[in-house]
Amino acid sequence: MPTPRVTMSKIRHTLQLLHGGTLSTRQIGAALGISKSTVSEIASYARVAGVDWALAQTLTDEELQSRLYKPPVPRASRHLEPDWAHIHRELRRPGVTLQLLWEEYQQQHAGQAYKYSAFCEKYQAWSRRLKRSMRQTHEAGDKLFVDYAGQTVPIVDASTGEITQAQIFVAVLGASNYTYACATASQKATDWVASIMGALEFIGGVPRLLVPDQPRALMVRPDRYEPTSHRLLEELSAHYGLPVMPARPAKPRDKPKVEVGVQVVERxxxxxxxxxxxxxxAALNRAIATLLVDLNQRPFKKLPGNRASAFTELDRPALRPLPAARMAIARFKPARVNIDYHVELDGHYYSVPHALVGEVMELRITATTVEVLHGNKRVAAHTLNGRKGAHTTTPEHMPASHRAHLQWTPAKLIAWGERIGAATAAVVRWQMEHRAHPEQGYRSCLGLMRLGREYGADRLEAACARAQSIRSPSYKSIASILSCGLDQRPLETPIPMQASLPLHENVRGPGYYH
Known part of the structure; x- marks a missing residue:
């Protein structure tokens, strides 16, 4: 029978203080004059023997000692070897420790179990025989490691024969080694984020942490300690509730799981x-998806099961659910607000509140929408429009004076022109008739009104007459005539306006220069 290292009275007192639950092992040891490891050992023996303080009070010292310190069994029957592969797998579950697994092992095998110190030493010796990537202990549902493979796959353009290289994205779950792969056209930020989203949908949930490398596409400022992430990666992190912890630059040991995963995918x-x-x-990704099933079902060499079975047992139950909606992948572009309170994107103009004229905005562009951000605050949102030269305007963004212009109609504008004179009315009609839509001529007509206020109705009428004579009735041409004083010169040879004058602001005709 093992001999306790302290007196039975101190063992009883230890059990009493442990039962109170208010003191730590260090505090109990200090109070009783014993080490905290002795307190832990007494607690462990009592837990294994099923002896609590209430039961201890009913036992004599001899009975308590025999229960806590059972006699050893004959040497031939001692030390039943644990299933180390099972121990290794269970350590990946959240909250599971070697101490807990040893206690369970000791309860099952009583006197045939190793002591805790020997149990730990033998597990460490067994785990050293595994590959380093397997030796790391990862909790279930904890980390998703992602990277791109160095190897590429050629894609042939069927019409031109041109060859481009498809990039291969790889993601690996830490606990089960469950692997995902797909091909992308490049390694831009949008490709990274779309591939990570594909990996999350493939595993059907969200782990606690994402571990990428630090490529320039994802990190605005790579750094060993505090890297700055790309805006799109930050959006992914916020949308999925997935914190990002990049591996340190040039430190492959920070992500051995995906390093090995890349090798497995390549092989x-x-x-x-x-x-x-x-x-x-699309054809390449279909082929990858087919072989991916076989890869995840290939048996482990030194552990029981395979990636798919380990995923079902470990990672899948620990993953958090995916959000209800998929994140819309966006691109970002800076843009300055023009004097007409619009920002330009791909030749189309979108309105913002007029008070922001001259400010630099950030445009967030998805497949269907354009959001205008100012200091991380959304100030406008529009449906994406691909019509070059056109405007998308929200009336609330306009100054009060400009909103009043919305009341103008072609008939009202022509009536205004007739009040100025025949030449002005003809120019207004031309603006309406030679545009794809009459409203496109409104701005030019409103510009003519401004010129009338600045130079007077008579000079505007004279300028419009000269513009007709030189076959250039655009707003810019009339403004130039007025600023140069050409309206005050007599017309030498009036030339009637062509019915089908080309719509171009730079066409003035030879009379303009006389």
Whole structure:
């Protein structure tokens, strides 16, 4: 029978203080004059023997000692070897420790179990025989490691024969080694984020942490300690509730799981596709998806099961659910607000509140929308419009004086022109008739009104007459005539306006220069 290292009275007192639950092992040890490891050992023996303070009070010293310190069994029957692969797998579950697993092992095998110190030493010796990437202990549902493979796959353009190289994205879950792969056209930020979203949908949930590398596409400012993430990666993190912890630059040991995952994908997927020709990314991704099933079902060499079974047992129950909606992938572009309170994107103009004229905005562009951000605050949102030269305007963004212009109609504008004179009315009609839509001529007509207020109705009428004579009735031409004083010169040879004058502000005709 093992001999306790302290007196039975101190063992009883220890059990009493442990039962109170208000003191730590260090405090109990200090109070009783014993080490905290002795307190932990007494607590462990009592837990294994099923002896609590209430039961201890009913036992004599001899009975308590025999329960806590059972006699050893004959040497031939001692030390039943644990299932180390099972121990290794269970350590990946959240909250599971070697101490807990040893206690469970000791309860099952009583006197045949190793002591805790020997149990730990033997597990460490067993785990050293595994590859380093397997030796790391990752909790279930904890980390998703992502990276791009160095190897690429050629894509042939069927019409031109041009060859581009598809990039191969790889993601690996830490606990189960469950692997995802897909092909993308490049390694831009949008490709990274779309691939990460594909990986999350493939595993059907969200882990607690994302571990990427620090490529320039994802990190605005790579850094060993505090890297600055790309705006799109920050949006992904916020949308999925997925914190990002980039691996340190040039430190592959920070992400050995995905380093090995890349090798596995290159060996069991890309090598098998080397004799096939692909004409688009969709065909390549279908082939990868087929081989991915086989990869995840390949048996482990030194552990029982495979990636798919380990995922079902470990990672899947620990993942958080995906958001109800998929994140819309956006691109970002700076833009300054023009004097007409619009920002330009790909030749189209979108309104913002007029008070922000001259400010620099950030445009967030998705497949369907344009959001205008000012200091991380959304100040405008519009449906994406691809019509070049056109405007998308929200009336609330306009000054009060400009909103009044919305009441103008072609008939009202022509009536205004007739009050000025025949030449002005003809120019207004031309603005309406030679545009794809009459409203496109409103701005030019409003500009003519401003010129009338600045130079007077008579000079405006004379300028419009000269503009007709030189076949250039645009707003810019009339403004130039007035600013140069050409309206005050007599017309030498009036030339009637062409019915089908080309719509171009730079066409003035030879009379303009006389």
């Amino acid at each position: 069991w997927i890309l090598a098998r596709l080397r004799h096939q020709t692909f004409f688009n990314l």
